[in-house]
Amino acid sequence: MGSGIWSTDVYAAAASYRAASGASAFAYSDSGARTVHDDLNPYGVAARESRDSDEHPATVAVAVLFDVTGSMGGVPRTLQTKLPDLLGLLLRKGYAADPQILFGAIGDATCDRAPLQIGQFESDNRMDEDLGKILLEGGGGGQRTESYELAMYFMARHTSLDCFEKRGRRGYLFIIGDELPYPKVKRREVGKVIGDSLGRDITTEEIVAELTRIYDVYYILPAGSGYAGDSHTLAAWRKLLGQNVLELDDLDAVCETIALTVGLGEDAIDLDQGLGDLGDLGSAAGAAVGRALARLERGAPVVGGELDLRGGSGVIRL
Amino acid sequence: MSEHVIVVDLGYGDAGKGTVVDWLCAQGPVQAVVRFNGGGQAGHNVVLPDGRHHTFAQFGSGTLRGVPTHLSRFMVVDPLALASEAAHLAGLGVPDPFGLLTVDRDALLATPYHVAAGRARELARGADRHGSCGMGVGETMAYALGHPGLGPTVGDCEDPALLTRKLRALREALGVTGPAVEDCVAAYRAFAERVALVDSSYTAALLRGRPVVFEGAQGVLLDEWHGFHPHTTWSTTTFANALALLDGVPAVRLGVLRTYTTRHGPGPLVTEDPELEAAEAHNADGPWQGPFRVGHFDAVAHRYALAVAGGADALALTHLDAPVSRMCVSYDIGELPAGPPGDLDRQARLTGRVLRARPRYAGGIGAGDWPAAVADALGVPVCLGSAGPTVADKVRLSSVIAPERV
Secondary structure (H helix, E strand, O other): OOOOOOOOOHHHHHHHHHOOOOOOOOHHHHOOOOOOOHHHOOOOOOOEEEOOOOOOOOEEEEEEEEEOOHHHOOHHHHHHHHHHHHHHHHHHOOOOOEEEEEEEEEOOOOOOOOOEEEOOOEOOOHHHHHHHHOOOOOOOOOOOEEOHHHHHHHHHHOEEEHHHHOOOOOEEEEEEOOOEEOOEEOHHHHHHHHOOOOOOOEEHHHHHHHHHHHEEEEEEEEOOOOOOOOHHHHHHHHHHHOOOEEEEOOHHHHHHHHHHHHHHHOOOOOHHHHHHHHHHOOOOOHHHHHHHHHHHOOOOOOOOOOOOOOOOOOOOOO | OOOOEEEEEOOOOOOOHHHHHHHHHHOOOOOEEEEOOOOOOOOEEEEOOOOOEEEEOOOOOOHHHOOOEEEOOOOEEOHHHHHHHHHHHHHOOOOOHHHHEEEEOOOEEOOHHHHHHHHHHHHHOHHHOOOOOOOOHHHHHHHHHHOOOOOOEHHHHHOHHHHHHHHHHHHHHHOOOOOOHHHHHHHHHHHHHHOEEEOOOHHHHHHOOOOEEEEOOOOHHHOOOOOOOOOOOOOOOOOHHHHHHHOOOOOEEEEEEEOEEEEEOOOOOOOEOOOOOOOOOOOOOEOOOEOEEEEEEEHHHHHHHHHHHOOOOEEEEEOOOOOOOOEEEEEOOOOOOOOOOOOHHHHHHHHHHHHHOOEEEEOOOOHHHHHHHHHHHHOOOEEEEEOOOOHHHEEEOOOOOOOOOO
16 A cells, blocks of 8 residues: 655654664763763773682683774664673683673764773673763764774773783784774874873884784674775775784674684684584574684684784784 | 565555565564565555554564564665654554664665655646655656766765755755755754664675565556556566565565455556445555555456566465455456566557456356465465454465474
8 A cells, every 4th residue: 555654754753763762772872972971981091901800810801892983874783782792602602711891982083072982891791881881973084094093002002901911811802893094093182082192103003013912903894884895994904903804794793703703712612613602502693703704714723822022013823 | 484585566556565574474583574665655554463553664564573674775765754654663562663674875765855846746747647655756766867876865864964965956956845954964864873774785694594574565567667657656566676685595476466456546457346345444545646446356467467577486365355256367458468678668558558458257256266266367376365454364375485494
C-alpha cells in the first residue's frame, strides 16, 4: 500500500533524533555535553597506571582507543555497545590472567572540542563507565588526518604498566580508526591538550618507536567508516606498524578480534584454537576475525617479548 | 529458515509483503531485513497476534520482532518520515528503533523540496495523473539522474557545509518553497548522529551471519522499465537490486500475490470488477494515489511479471480468506511479451494494448483450491498460504523455503 502516512515535519524529526531516547550508552555525549568529561581529560595527568594487586597479581594492560570524528559515522556507537563484552571474553577463555582495560577516544586537535579522551586501566566493569563518558565529537577536520599521534604520545609518555616494568611484557594498544595520523606531534598541541612543555615537535615515527617499546600496537580499520578499505590509509599505517594493521569487515566482531589478538600475543592460543573458542561461545564472528587476523597467523610459537631497551622501531614479536 | 530470501510483489503492490516478511522473521533468527528499492512511500502492514499494528514505510517489516533494518544504497531515504515512523514504533514497545537501523551513505535523500516539487507536478497533470504517492521519491530519482553528483545523499548528512550547498541548489532548481535549508540541515545532522551510517561493504558482512530477508517495495507491474508506462514507479521493483546486493550469494526468490488482483490509482487493471467486495482494512484511498481498485486474479499480468523478473523460486499467496472464485486465464490479445529494459515507447504501446484487452475467465475455484490453481497457472510452487493478517493465519504449503536450522 503506497502511502505517505508518516509525518515529514522537519522540526519534530530534529527533536526526535536529538532526544536521548533509547539505550544510547554515550549518555554523557547525548546529554548535550560539549566538553571533555573531567575523568577523561588528559590535561595535567602524570600517568594512567596499570598496577598489580593481591587480587590481580599478573596484570596485562590492554588499551583501546577509537576515533570519534565524523568520518567514523556510526562506528563509535557500535563500539560502545560491543566493547563492554571485551573483559568477559578475555577472562572466560583465560587469554590473559588479569587483564586491565583502558578506553579512550581520539579527535582532531586542529579543530575539535575533544581532541583526546583517556579513561583509566580497570580490572572490572568500571571501564564501561569511562566508555559512557566519552564525548562523541562527530567533527574532525575532513582532511583524512586525525590526532592519532597525540594519542600515541600520551600512551608512550603518560602510562605506567606493571606488566612491562616488572615483567618485561608489553601491554596491548588497539587504535580503531579510518584516517591518518599527522606527520608530527606538535609541541603546541601537546602543551594545550596534555600540558607538557616540549622543546620541539616530535615526528610520528619517533613516537611510534617509543610507544612500541611499551606496547604491541595494532591499528584496526573497520568497515563502515569513512575510509574503510582505503589503500592509502592502510599503506601509511603499515609503514608505521608493519603487519599489525588489521582490516575488520564486521564491526560486530571487534571484541573477538581484540581478544584473540591478545590471546595470540600472550601465547595462550593459536588462531585455529581461538576461532574454535569463538564457535564454542556461540559467536558468529569467527569468519570476520579469521580474515582480520590472517596476517598475524604464523607457524612458530610466540616469542615472549624481552625488554628491548634499544628501542627498535615497530618491534613486532610475531 | 536457513536461506536468504528476497520478497517481491508480482502485481501492482499491496499483496502482503509486510505480513510475509513478518512471518519469515518469526520462523527463526534473522540477521536483518534489507530494503532495496523505493522509499518512504511504501506501506507494508504488519499485525501482531496481540493486535499491535504498524504500517511499515522505511523500517523493515521484522521490526516488531526486534529484527534490524538495513536501508541499502538503492533506497531513497527520508529521515524526516523515518523519525515519525520510529516514534510510532517506540509507542508500540520497540525499545530503540533508531538503534535497529543502518543506512548506506550512498542512498539518495528525499527532502521536503522533492516532495513539494513532486506534488506540484502531479497536480499539474490534472486528470492525467500517474498515481504518485506524493512522497517525492520519483522527484528524488529524477533530480539525481538529471544533476549527476548533486543529488543529496545520506552520507552528505555528515557534512553540513556540503549538504547546505546541495539543498540550496536543489531548492532553486526545483523552484519550490519549504522549510529553511538550515533547519533541514540541522535535522539531517541529528539523524546522522543518531543512526548508524555505513558503507556498501556492510551488506556483505550481513550476509555472512544469519539469514537475511530482502523486502521489496511496490510491485513488479509498477517497475520503472517493465511496468505499464507511464503508470509506474521510479524504482526497479524486480529481484534485480537485491540480487546486486547479494553479489552471487544464493537466495530464495519469493513472489507474493493475492487471490485477487488490485491496484492503487490510475493505470491498467484488466480484471477490474467493482462488484468484488473485498475487505480492505488497511488500503484506504490515498489522497495522492487515487482510489484503491480491485479485480479478479489476473494470471496473464502475473505471468508477465514473472517473465520480466526472470522467474521466481516460490510464491506466497495471501487473502485465501477472500470470497473470490474466478481467475483470468487469458486475454483476447494473447500473452504479454516481456521487452528489454529502457524502451519506454514500447512500454507505452504495451500499456495501450493492455488497456483494450478483454479478460477470459475460469470460474468455480473453491477456497481450498487457490494455491494449486495459482501454482498451475504460473508454473511456480506456492509455499506459503495466508488467510489473515497475523503469523497465526499462515500455513507452510511446501518446503521450498527450507525448514529452519536446528
